[in-house]
Amino acid sequence: MEYDIVIIGAGPAGLGAAVEAYEKGVRNILIIERDSYPGGILQQCIHNGFGLIEFKEELSGPEYAERFIEKVRKYGINMMLNTMVLNISSDKIVKAVNQENGVMEIKAKAIILAMGCRERPRGAISIPGTRPAGIFTAGTAQRYVNMEGYMPGKEIVILGSGDIGLIMARRFTLEGATVKAVVELMPYSSGLTRNIVQCLDDFGIPLLLSHTVIEIRGKERVEGVTIAQVDENKKPILSTAKYISCDTLILSVGLIPENELSKSAGIMLDPVTGGPLVNESMETNVEGIFACGNVLQVHDLVDNVTKEARLAADSAVKYINKMLIKEGRHIDVKAGSGIRYVVPQMVNYENIDDKVKFHMRPTDVYKNAYITVKSGDKQIIRKKMQRLTPGEMILIDVPKDKFLSDDLSPVGEITFEVEVV
């Protein structure tokens, strides 16, 4: 089998990339999806709030996905469902398996990685205690409730205030269960402000900041958890320990891009984002392999995923038409003080059309701060931000001419910083 573009994953990133590549004139496209339906995690996100930027209306997750699925169908783009990619090689051969075809090798001119992310489990945050039934990640619980039609518990404590956790707090409440508390380690929520308001405040669910679960109790089923406040070093203050009886603990403690396949192709990962290192074209260090969506960096809005997918698809199309310039002047992108990471991590000046969109997250909550972009000591952009929080991604456009130094040659590196006034 041979395709121009093989896209791995039929979530919002993969679907968006497929549609864009088709609209840019490529016909020989294959989407490979391990689940039995396209749409990815959007299919279990039956709440609204999707598409405000992309479609200027409020859609549910399945509705947002459907807009793209319809186009994929209309365009007749090939999609293999129930198919698991086992391996990708650096020369762009994809090995996949399914029930109909067995193990197959698919040759691609370009590959777009769109495998999404997974949730951090209990072990990753080392909560001590027993190991009974009744501990779920928020996404798994969401799948049970929204897709399978079952409740994972009645009296619930949620650890972590990531968006899925917040949304599940509301969902459980609407289903007649009691959410006793949302417990957050950090002094701020890692979810969107609108979700704190709409999912917790509106239902009177307490959010305990600077708290964590220090023990899980129960032999067969969760019987309760002990929570405590934490100090500045995130160490529990034992004198504040409090027992909450519950039958379920939901974990919403972070997402990790799923890059096992990327590694098999020799793709270098950013230790902070967990996603591939990419350039302005969303191309990884392996030529012709591009990445977009949550496999690249965990997004908080699906609309931004779609944008990123378009860019990756555009670049892939350019790549197979030999229009992507490899040689050229490279600009390193650095995260300075107050910024946790910036994507893309490098820029090839020759490939910039008119601007580069940078995604980043701050390290902390800041009010009335500036995001500044510097090249050496020279400030090239300064943008006022009312409120910065790690739960909300920052997008900064840098116009092409800003990458030029005084002598009109591209700068060697640029740095993004938070400037507190």
Place this chain on the structure above:
Amino acid sequence: MYDVIIIGGGVVGSSIARELSKYDIKVLLIEKEDDVASGGASKANSAILHAGYDPVPGTLKAKLNVRGNEMFDELCKDLDVPMKRVGSLVAAFSQDEVESLYKLYDRGLKNGVKNISIISADMVKEIEPNINDTIVAALYAKTAGIICPYGFVIALAENAAQNGVEFVFNQEVISIDKEDDVFTVKTQDKEYFGKYIVNAAGLYADVINNMVNDKRFSIHPRKGEYLILDKEEGYLANTVIFQVPTKMGKGILVSPTVDGNLLIGPTSEDIYNKEFRKTTYKGLEKAIKGAKKSVEKFNERKTITQFTGVRAVPDVDGEDFIIGESDVKGFINVAGIESPGFTSSPAIAEMVGEILKDAGLNMVEKDNFNPKRKPVIRFNELTDEERNELIKKNPAYGKIICRCETVTEGEIIDAIRRPVGAKSIDGVKRRVRAGMGRCQGGFCSPRVLEILSRELNADPLNVTKFGGRSNVLTAKAKEYLINSYKELLKSGV
């Protein structure tokens, strides 16, 4: 009426069951949990085949450890259980500790351990390039190995069942009476009758013994906390790296697992409640700190799960295994099987066979005993040609359920349908590793639950994590709402 009733489905009970299945006798194994290797020490331990230099010469521990270790090659081949003889090091990080190495070396020689030597720091570094530079010397035992402990127990049980041993689960023994040479074993639901009883109840062997014997003993639980790290960290150890032992045990180890993860632990702490099997901040910190003494480089943030194992320490003198016919004729104790109990288990089973013979049980060898377990298909280990042939025959092997460990639906169905098959999410996990990877079942557990529900013809609400009341789901969607609405109506609001 059974010839032999074995109480306890851990590694000891299952080894004995498999050993007795060679003979033309009627054998029953009673287990209080819903699966073999699911309650106590056989599920949660260091997963190591000890070479045998640790136990005091002349003890049962010494004899059975060395004999048991030798038996694993053939057993693992017959039972299709992955095992690797990776060797072990007892690492000395000071001159004082080197002295202890010589003591262990002498013991090893006396115990008949083959292939042991004391090697220099340079040689250790060659074998373990990631061991800390402070290494002075090590005792190297080539016969030590690593294995999947519950995988071995499950294989023993399957093979025993295949050869006619009966298994009952979820039956806790509440009393044992003896009258006219017949034992009546009462559980919460039923009564079983047997001529001989083998007490292999692990942590609860004292309770079982004390039901019939005037000569009482007690088993003290000693817990150890462990961490399992992502396969990315697996490269840090090639052998089992012990430290010089203390009174409380063999110290904290750093070891590869047979599946390629890195295992660190255990701590060692006497506890007073046998069910107190939880991990603690203190314990986990201790395990990490202790392991760093051997290998500094591992990243504890790559932990995928942690667990606690409990060892059964007997209160009798000599600190040896308690194996033999008790004062009550026909009642055989196999108790206090702490480390190196796992390694010793096949030899213990042989010994129990002899004891039963001596006690008058007529043991005639079967002519149709099949020592081989039906091989397990592990998709992950097949070549692409083998995979394609398999998928053509059975498409369920073309559907990946567990993404992290590449486990197919075919493997899960097989695990459920085999003799002594999986009945719970954890049962599936222990048999095929679905849910054991880095996402710990986040993606696959709803799928596994669906397959279990279909294969066992059970309502999804009745599917458990590990039997008992460990149900995964609690209600159908909307049920809580409907119920509270009904209550509102009743109260006339």
